[in-house]
Amino acid sequence: MSAPSQAPESAGPAGVQDAAAEPGVRATRGGGDNRSLRQIAWQRLRSDKVAMVSGVVVVLLILAAILAPLLVKWFGYPPTQFHQDLIDPATRLPFKDPDNPYDPDTGFAVTDPWGGISADHLLGLEPTTGRDLFSRLLYGAQISLLVAFLSTLLCVVIGTVLGIIAGYKGGWVDTVISRAMDIFLAFPLMLFAIALVGVIPEGVFGLTGNGLRVGVIVFIIGFFNWPYIARIVRGQTLSLREREFVEAARSLGAGNRHILLKEILPNLVTPIIVYSTLLIPTNILFEAALSFLGVGINPPTPSWGKMLSEAVDFYQNGPYFIVFPGLAIFITVLAFNLFGDGLRDAFDPKTSD
Amino acid sequence: MASTEPVVRVDDLRVTFPTLDGDVRAVNGLSFEVPAGGALGIVGESGSGKSVTSLALMGLHRGTKASITGSIEVTGKDVVAATDRELRRMRGNDIAMVFQDPMQSLHPQYTIGDQLVEAYRVHHPKASRAQARKRAVASLERVGIPEPGKRINSYPHEFSGGMRQRVVIAMGLMCEPKVLLADEPTTALDVTVQAQVLDLLDGLRRDLGMGLILVSHDLAVVAGSVDEVVVMRHGEAVERGDVRTVLSAPEHPYTRALLAAVPRVEVSRAQRRAADRAERAERERGVQRAEGADAAERGGFEPFTPAAPAAPADGEAPLLRVQDVAMCFKVRGGLWGRTMDFWAVKGVSFDLHRGETLGVVGESGSGKSTLSRMVMRLVEPTRGRIEFQGRDITHMPERRLRPLRKDVQMVFQSPYSSLNPRVTVGDAIGTALRVQGERDTKKVRLRVQELLERVGLEAAHYNRFPHAFSGGQRQRIAIARALILKPKLIVCDEPVSALDVSTQDQVLKLLSELQDDFGLTYIFVAHDLAVVRQISDRVAVMKQGEIVELGDSDGVYENPRSDYTRSLLNAAPLLDPDEARRHRAEREVARAAL
Numbered sequence: 001m002s003a004p005s006q007a008p009e010s011a012g013p014a015g016v017q018d019a020a021a022e023p024g025v026r027a028t029r030g031g032g033d034n035r036s037l038r039q040i041a042w043q044r045l046r047s048d049k050v051a052m053v054s055g056v057v058v059v060l061l062i063l064a065a066i067l068a069p070l071l072v073k074w075f076g077y078p079p080t081q082f083h084q085d086l087i088d089p090a091t092r093l094p095f096k097d098p099d100n101p102y103d104p105d106t107g108f109a110v111t112d113p114w115g116g117i118s119a120d121h122l123l124g125l126e127p128t129t130g131r132d133l134f135s136r137l138l139y140g141a142q143i144s145l146l147v148a149f150l151s152t153l154l155c156v157v158i159g160t161v162l163g164i165i166a167g168y169k170g171g172w173v174d175t176v177i178s179r180a181m182d183i184f185l186a187f188p189l190m191l192f193a194i195a196l197v198g199v200i201p202e203g204v205f206g207l208t209g210n211g212l213r214v215g216v217i218v219f220i221i222g223f224f225n226w227p228y229i230a231r232i233v234r235g236q237t238l239s240l241r242e243r244e245f246v247e248a249a250r251s252l253g254a255g256n257r258h259i260l261l262k263e264i265l266p267n268l269v270t271p272i273i274v275y276s277t278l279l280i281p282t283n284i285l286f287e288a289a290l291s292f293l294g295v296g297i298n299p300p301t302p303s304w305g306k307m308l309s310e311a312v313d314f315y316q317n318g319p320y321f322i323v324f325p326g327l328a329i330f331i332t333v334l335a336f337n338l339f340g341d342g343l344r345d346a347f348d349p350k351t352s353d
Numbered sequence: 354m355a356s357t358e359p360v361v362r363v364d365d366l367r368v369t370f371p372t373l374d375g376d377v378r379a380v381n382g383l384s385f386e387v388p389a390g391g392a393l394g395i396v397g398e399s400g401s402g403k404s405v406t407s408l409a410l411m412g413l414h415r416g417t418k419a420s421i422t423g424s425i426e427v428t429g430k431d432v433v434a435a436t437d438r439e440l441r442r443m444r445g446n447d448i449a450m451v452f453q454d455p456m457q458s459l460h461p462q463y464t465i466g467d468q469l470v471e472a473y474r475v476h477h478p479k480a481s482r483a484q485a486r487k488r489a490v491a492s493l494e495r496v497g498i499p500e501p502g503k504r505i506n507s508y509p510h511e512f513s514g515g516m517r518q519r520v521v522i523a524m525g526l527m528c529e530p531k532v533l534l535a536d537e538p539t540t541a542l543d544v545t546v547q548a549q550v551l552d553l554l555d556g557l558r559r560d561l562g563m564g565l566i567l568v569s570h571d572l573a574v575v576a577g578s579v580d581e582v583v584v585m586r587h588g589e590a591v592e593r594g595d596v597r598t599v600l601s602a603p604e605h606p607y608t609r610a611l612l613a614a615v616p617r618v619e620v621s622r623a624q625r626r627a628a629d630r631a632e633r634a635e636r637e638r639g640v641q642r643a644e645g646a647d648a649a650e651r652g653g654f655e656p657f658t659p660a661a662p663a664a665p666a667d668g669e670a671p672l673l674r675v676q677d678v679a680m681c682f683k684v685r686g687g688l689w690g691r692t693m694d695f696w697a698v699k700g701v702s703f704d705l706h707r708g709e710t711l712g713v714v715g716e717s718g719s720g721k722s723t724l725s726r727m728v729m730r731l732v733e734p735t736r737g738r739i740e741f742q743g744r745d746i747t748h749m750p751e752r753r754l755r756p757l758r759k760d761v762q763m764v765f766q767s768p769y770s771s772l773n774p775r776v777t778v779g780d781a782i783g784t785a786l787r788v789q790g791e792r793d794t795k796k797v798r799l800r801v802q803e804l805l806e807r808v809g810l811e812a813a814h815y816n817r818f819p820h821a822f823s824g825g826q827r828q829r830i831a832i833a834r835a836l837i838l839k840p841k842l843i844v845c846d847e848p849v850s851a852l853d854v855s856t857q858d859q860v861l862k863l864l865s866e867l868q869d870d871f872g873l874t875y876i877f878v879a880h881d882l883a884v885v886r887q888i889s890d891r892v893a894v895m896k897q898g899e900i901v902e903l904g905d906s907d908g909v910y911e912n913p914r915s916d917y918t919r920s921l922l923n924a925a926p927l928l929d930p931d932e933a934r935r936h937r938a939e940r941e942v943a944r945a946a947l
Contacts, residue, residue, distance in 0.1 A: 244771035245781075248834065251729050252785040253758035255751075262784070266775035 051342020154222025159229025167237025277340030394575030397585035449525035515546030577933025678737030712889025768827035779815035825856030
């Protein structure tokens with residue numbers, strides 16, 4: 001066996017044998033040679049029932065919020081319109097039968113144990129004012145989702161820029177940014193928000209009313225939650241920076257700009273998308289909490305948090321008023337979370353299929 | 354081999370994994386037997402199903418989606434049909450396993466003593482700790498751990514890789530199994546350590562009369578240690594028989610091709626080059642006949658004309674001159690987190706002439722990768738001087754270095770990590786041109802496609818992502834990327850060590866073809882002695898940051914001057930079973946003399 005290698009069988013044209021020699025790689029991939037990683041992720045996502053259902057719920061929620069004016073026109077009443085003729089002034093709850101509101105025997109009002117749900121008012125009526133809950137819930141979704149999306153966007157922008165710089169530069173830059181993250185995460189955010197809303201005068205930055213309120217809330221959430229994204233981006237950048245393809249780019253003569261934008265950033269898109277979907281529900285809850293505490297949106301514009309805080313007054317006589325806004329928050333948060341989990345599993349090559 | 358009943362009998366084993374893209378038949382009708390005290394080698398390239406087989410032997414597919422049919426009998430007991438409880442009793446007692454990576458198969462939080470004692474007491478709950486401990490010390494002594502009584506209280510991180518693999522083997526021996534199953538036990542180890550571990554396994558088998566199943570991708574690793582060998586491909590055994598017969602007179606074409614692809618340390622650079630060139634000439638004649646006039650019609654764009662192949666002229670100034678370079682890393686550690694200096698390379702000098710290949714061999718930690726990164730100026734040397742084409746590039750700032758970068762390129766070790774998973778192959782190769790200032794997108798594309806074809810891929814692969822390619826194909830892409838700027842020098846840092854033998858052989862052929870065509874100069878860094886010999890004109894042997902021997906390739910391999918080179922060569926695995934056993938005997942004599 002000490003002769004030089006002269007077996008002509010192995011001497012196919014260079015390149016032809018590769019595929020045959022490594023069947024494992026090909027065999028497990030079927031014919032999907034041209035699929036990008038994103039296409040593979042999409043295939044995995046489609047086979048994940050929980051993720052698909054929650055994804056559909058997310059899409060429906062967004063559609064419902066966008067189409068709220070139309071839906072309300074067809075199925076309800078404007079969210080600020082009062083229906084006090086349907087409300088018992090004494091108990092402030094909706095009548096059971098608005099045509100015969102009073103019991104002929106006792107003379108007392110008969111209130112509806114189901115909160116006035118009817119064909120006109122699909123989710124019933126708000127106590128005291130009689131405003132249509134269905135339309136308030138839809139318009140509330142607009143505020144909740146708008147605040148959540150904008151603040152998440154702000155988190156992503158700040159977090160990505162600072163995270164990538166910290167991870168790539170290292171050294172004292174990394175130290176400064178990382179300590180800043182710690183400080184921001186330790187900040188008593190809720191108290192700060194309440195204080196800030198109190199002191200900001202009307203008309204700052206040309207914003208007034210709800211525009212200003214939304215702006216302030218988005219700013220607060222975005223400005224204090226970016227470290228969550230930044231930490232992930234920094235960690236990923238730290239490991240990507242050491243990969244050989246970065247060295248390869250450097251040895252081709254590429255500068256920092258090229259390496260950051262063309263080599264590292266494309267690899268960060270997936271984690272950023274995944275963690276933003278997981279950050280959105282947190283921000284929805286945060287907005288709800290602020291509105292609940294009364295520092296959110298100005299009345300009469302509806303928001304889920306505000307609806308909850310108003311319903312709390314009636315939890316003994318009309319517990320169902322809490323149910324709808326509570327359920328809306330619950331379903332939205334759950335759907336975004338499950339969808340985010342599904343996205344992460346679909347993109348992560350380590351989870352088995 | 355005197356016993357009548359085989360200790361392991363596998364009959365028509367099939368293992369199937371369901372995946373999104375349909376079922377994958379990892380093992381497809383495999384049968385073999387191991388007689389008591391016998392040794393069987395299972396050899397195959399990646400994806401051949403050899404590791405799936407060894408996991409099946411241990412019943413480790415329980416609880417996964419794999420479906421297993423056929424029968425596996427270990428010491429007469431059926432592994433497929435056994436209950437979980439019976440299976441647990443068999444593992445360790447009847448059949449023990451040694452895994453590939455000794456860094457990961459020991460628990461970092463327990464002392465090795467605790468782990469060995471536990472391995473024993475799981476099967477002998479009545480045994481006292483003291484008894485188990487005595488056994489552990491004996492077992493450690495048997496695998497050649499010095500001062501076992503003391504070392505038993507050490508944690509895994511206090512051992513080197515080879516010692517850790519010995520500990521893992523000692524753990525496998527605790528319950529005196531009838532069969533030891535070693536799955537790539539030496540792949541993560543250096544050559545000299547690999548030889549020691551293989552010698553140990555061979556000795557244990559003889560002394561204890563255990564059956565040994567040695568699973569490896571490397572025929573040469575198996576050759577000297579087993580009686581019988583099974584060659585696997587696509588989950589099937591293509592050939593099975595006595596190791597001497599299979600290696601000297603293989604019947605199946607695949608075995609023959611595999612054997613031809615194994616690089617041999619005894620084949621010189623000149624022989625290999627002559628064989629490759631003859632083969633290439635043969636092939637090109639064939640292609641010309643087939644294509645005929647077709648090639649003339651293609652034209653349309655300027656062909657990728659190589660730089661004139663240059664014969665190394667005497668008296669010409671060297672292309673690269675490395676003088677006494679050293680690299681020092683600051684390592685945090687020691688007491689109070691003080692930084693310590695670690696010299697990865699301590700004073701290395703060599704000249705490199707145009708058109709020649711300098712091989713750099715060394716075990717892990719020898720500083721060979723650091724050296725290649727210094728030549729690439731990916732790191733700045735702490736000391737010394739590097740001249741490229743007469744210009745001092747040692748401390749040249751990145752901005753001034755950039756135009757020079759196109760003359761020196763690198764092919765990296767891991768074809769998985771050196772290509773950006775989010776960038777298409779075409780972009781990855783074309784980046785080089787764009788970075789160097791080419792703006793014409795169409796021109797870049799044509800050039801990349803041309804080069805893709807040159808390295809044995811297709812122009813249509815331009816828009817694919819790296820994950821769609823096998824390891825060998827990826828390494829071709831990496832080579833194309835290094836070539837596109839028409840460099841003068843290419844530094845190859847372990848370019849084939851992550852590849853299967855047959856793929857490795859093709860990539861080596863490609864590299865030598867390209868050298869002929871483009872007049873390239875290579876620095877070829879590798880740990881595999883045989884690979885380095887076949888591609889290098891001169892060889893530098895590195896040890897702990899220093900070159901211990903530098904000289905003409907044939908000279909170094911045939912008349913090594915330093916003891917270290919000699920011990921490396923003696924440890925290199927050989928394909929000839931008898932020759933391998935002779936080397937083993939020599940090693941034993943040398944060890945006894947110490």
